[in-house]
Amino acid sequence: MAGIGSDVMGKKFTIGVLIGNVHTAHPKDLMRGIRAAASGMDVNVIYFLGTQSVRFNQKFALEDFDYQYNTVYDYAKLAKVDVLIIAYGSLCIFQENEDKQAFLDKFAGIPYVLLEDATDDPRGIYVMVDNYGGMQKCVEHLIIEHHLKHLVYLGGPEDNQDAIERKAAFLNVMAEHHLPVTPEMMAVGDYSEFVDNLVEQLLRDNPDAEAIISANDEMTVACYRVCKAHGLRIGKDILITGFDDVERARYSNPPLTTVSQDAYKMGQIAVEKAVDICAGRPVESVRLDAELIIRESCGCKVTRRAKEKADEKTELLHIIDELRLFQHKSWLGPFLIRDLMQEAENEKSFYRKSGEVFYHLGIRSSLLYLLEQPVTYEKGQKWKMPQRMYLTMHQYRENIQVFEKKERPYIDGSFGVPDCCSSGEDYFSYISFLLIDGKRQYGLLMLEIEPEEISFYYILALQLGTSLRFLEANIKQKKYRDRLREKNEVLNFIAIYDELTGIYNRRGLMESLVRFNQDNLGKKACLMIADLDHLKEINDNFGHAEGDCAIRTAAGIVKEVFGQYGDVGRFGGDEFAGIVRYSEMEEKEQLIYNIHQKCEQYNEHSMKPYYVGISVGVVEFVCEKKIDFIEMFKHADEYLYEEKRKRRKTVCRNVNFENS
Known part of the structure; x- marks a missing residue:
């Protein structure tokens, strides 16, 4: 409904x-x-x-x-x-x-x-208040009831309709009573309480000013502040009035004489009009009456009833x-x-x-x-x-x-x-x-x-x-960090992996060897080095592209046999190396045999015009803090030299050769 x-x-x-x-x-x-x-x-x-x-x-x-x-x-x-x-x-x-x-x-x-x-x-x-009528009542009260002649005016923003109408009322009432108004008697404020400099200027230019009329209540805060700083008693030495009748007006010291612009009521009426518009009902513009609220700041003595005092106390x-x-x-x-x-x-x-x-x-x-x-x-x-x-x-x-x-x-x-x-x-x-x-x-x-x-x-x-x-x-920053991490991963890969084969390069393998040794102190391990047989012959006879192909094939075989137990890498050219824990590997002779078997299996099905052969040297050692890897490689190289004596004399197919 x-x-x-x-x-x-x-x-x-x-x-x-x-x-x-x-x-x-x-x-x-x-x-x-x-x-x-x-x-x-x-x-x-x-x-x-x-x-x-x-x-x-x-x-x-x-x-x-x-x-x-x-x-x-x-x-x-x-x-x-x-x-x-x-x-x-x-x-x-x-x-x-x-x-x-x-x-x-x-x-x-x-x-x-x-x-x-x-x-x-x-x-x-x-929906507007009767700004003109409200200000008219205020100015007339000061002139007629208090017999003032020198009034200064603190106005609002020049493009604000409220301020325009209130200023017009001030000027017209002053003219009706034949009271002069000079530019020095007026200032343009911004409706905020932070207009102390304007109030100072008005007092400086008008030392005989009897009252300050403010276009709103907010600016009277500055009026009170400046006048008290000059030792002026508000309501006696100088009178002050405002416009709006905001809550603080009642609690000012002394209470502020002002014009009541019932903003609360204006808000209620605005909603009623807005709902009528939405419902398609006829609506008309409206101007609300503005009532002069007389309090002590204009010099009047106001007797407040007990109920008003009780209400003020409750509000405070x-x-x-x-x-x-x-x-x-x-x-x-x-x-x-x-x-x-x-x-x-x-x-x-x-x-x-x-x-x-x-x-x-x-x-x-x-x-x-x-x-x-x-x-x-x-x-x-x-x-x-x-x-x-x-x-x-x-x-x-x-x-x-x-x-x-x-x-x-x-x-x-x-x-x-x-x-x-x-x-x-x-x-x-x-x-x-x-x-x-x-x-x-x-x-x-x-x-x-x-x-x-x-x-x-x-x-x-x-x-x-x-x-x-x-x-x-x-x-x-997170995006930058992620990008940086990705780039670092790429750089790290480039730094430690061999571009041709995808396995560790010399740096990557050496870092792996050091890390492996530190993680396995006191445990037995094996160091392997291997050479691709007759790489120069492949390059000379079939081109460097085929040489690269042979290197990749050899890397794959070494990784397949040794990589399941440890890390392998390419030292450069036709040289490979790897390290494995002794407890996880087969006998070293079996590992060497497995490499030769993988080579033979490859050659049996390969359509390449050359054979792939790998010579291997393996040395056993115990991981310790001060291990000398250079010495270890020398020992492994000695075993490799022995293995090389058993390789084919040539890797070219359809050529008779003898083992040497």
Whole structure:
């Protein structure tokens, strides 16, 4: 049966959420509202996060890789979502050389709900707060109620619609009250708390400033910090106001006067509108009222009721608990990543360990999507969207599935995340982190976590990106090692084996003799040397190719007879040698006889115009540490000389000869 968040066939709708600047409070409130509504309406959600961070480490960052995070939104095209919620006000801050319509056009064919900005595109609708009206109330309150005349303004990004409307309200209200505004009275911030230098400049240029009006609450953190550093009492010596009414506004010291932009409610409405779009119901854009919230930072004396104080105390305790949990996980995370790095020798074990890490951290479900090959993306380079991502690991509670490379499900837009897997019968809500290490991009990590946990898992995702770089390097190194080992094996073969016959050469046999002697100290053994009879005659009469053929034949016979007991090799030219343990061999006379027999058998069936004959000398000895192999070879050579006297006078067939 179809539910609120599913089609007539019962398939759950999947909403993709594009949202940036998630280290700040307003986007997190949006996400909380989206999550609550999605859960109640039984729809799937996949968040694609812009986790830009350079502002947090401007003093320490050697290179800015935040540009990478602008690509994360494009991956929504692969995920196969039914509708998008685009918090454009939070992500346009970081867009480089790309206007709003160009950004929206990238998602052609996907309907959307645009937040914090307007659109007349027939594919989408918008949900916005009354930015102008909210800022108008704030500025008028300062001018009318507090009789202020010298107000300075800390605005937001110039291409942000919220910031544009709030700035317009400030300028118009000042003009209506015939109050001058000079360029020195205004600054353009980036909606982050790291705008201390701008606040310093405003105070320096306006020593008689009575109030700082900030276009959002996040930047008031810097206003408080700088004013207190200058010894200014907020709410008395200088007034400060914000916009958004994020959670920390109530707990600032003093509490912050601000305009309430109910991001939680905006997120809920966005989901309701998105579901209506999926269900084919008519939808319209909406602007939400913005209420002025008066607190002590604007100089007003506010009497709070006992219930408000109790609620604030409860919320503060909740925040403390969250901080404790974050601290605990911050300690645990590096240990888990360390365990993961230890699996970098084995790719499959590495991915399984990552699933175990997420399970031990209490995550219900995680998906690890990797690109077919890591992508190097340089700053300023035109971004080329990969066509596929491959599901490498799926963790659901304690169950972890790692896919073989050739069997990995992929997403490409027509086949998406809902098709690859789901977390059971209930809805899923994945928060996606881009996996990068510097310029290298590896894929996406999708986790079922709460918005409050983003900061910790952002750190973990960074560490995982570095771990993937380490894994990539290990895989390459292993390939190089394997190639090197193969080449060394070839070189070793060339170094110790005779190219013509395939048996040991002089070096290989001597190494074998030394090794054999060390392994058999105190045991009896035999050293054999052998010569191919009349090789020069074969070469002179039938050519060197036939000479080589005769050498190979002789090597095969020697190896067949002696090789079953020990090692044999070619010393060069027509000379062969071998060593065997005495206990494993037949009598030496029998071995010599066997060689002659093998020669006769060969000659009997051979069509060659010559005979193959081998003369053999064998000497017995006891393996010992200080054995003199040169002396041993001399003794064996003496026996060989005796044997040579018995060979054929000639090896040419159809020639009468006598034994000499």
